[in-house]
Amino acid sequence: MLNAPVRNAPGHFSFGFGGIGVITVYGLKTCDTCRKALKWLEGEKIAHRYVDVRADGVSKADVTRMAKAVGWEKLLNKASTTWRGLADEVKASISEAAAIALMVEHPTLIKRPVFEGKSQTVCGFRDAEKKAVKEGLQ
Numbered sequence: 001m002l003n004a005p006v007r008n009a010p011g012h013f014s015f016g017f018g019g020i021g022v023i024t025v026y027g028l029k030t031c032d033t034c035r036k037a038l039k040w041l042e043g044e045k046i047a048h049r050y051v052d053v054r055a056d057g058v059s060k061a062d063v064t065r066m067a068k069a070v071g072w073e074k075l076l077n078k079a080s081t082t083w084r085g086l087a088d089e090v091k092a093s094i095s096e097a098a099a100i101a102l103m104v105e106h107p108t109l110i111k112r113p114v115f116e117g118k119s120q121t122v123c124g125f126r127d128a129e130k131k132a133v134k135e136g137l138q
Contacts, residue, residue, distance in 0.1 A: 022047040023133070026066070027113040028054055037113045037125045044134065048115075053107035063103045066114055069121035072096045076103065077111040 025041070027034030029052045041048050051058070067075050076099045077083060083091070090098075103109045115122040115129070120136045122129045 022049055023136075024049050024051060024116045025113050026051045026053050026058065026062075026110065026116065028052060028108065031112050033125050034113045037115075040125075040130065046133070053110055053112075058104065058107050058110070060100065060104045063100050063110070066110075066116065066121055066123070067096065067100055067103075069116075070114075070123040072099045074123055075099075075111055075114070077109050080108055082106050082108045 023041075023046065025034075025037065025048050027037065027050065029035075038048075038050060063075075076094075086102075090102075094102075099109075111123050113123075113125055115133050115136075117136055120132070122132045122136070
């Protein structure tokens, strides 16, 4: 994850989201929404690095930090095929600790994309989230 490439083409912001050089975007390369988010970041000239949670992995510390920032209920993607495939007993007894453990074990359970900066984390890619990412640059 630490060696993920930084997309910082000429004209891209070098100061970035939340006062750091670039934002980190967590997602899946096969996710249409994540691909749209990356195109949007490029179009907005926002410097970022991309972490594919399936290919690169995601640590318990990363998931815990994201869950604290946005709330574990929002971070847990209950619309995913992976969630639907879990045993009903697991889904019925979900807690913050259990959700974090599941998201580490099955990164596709993380709602995507997650934009993370030094002082702000945004989960999802609707207009409100786009606005929050852009406002984090100011």
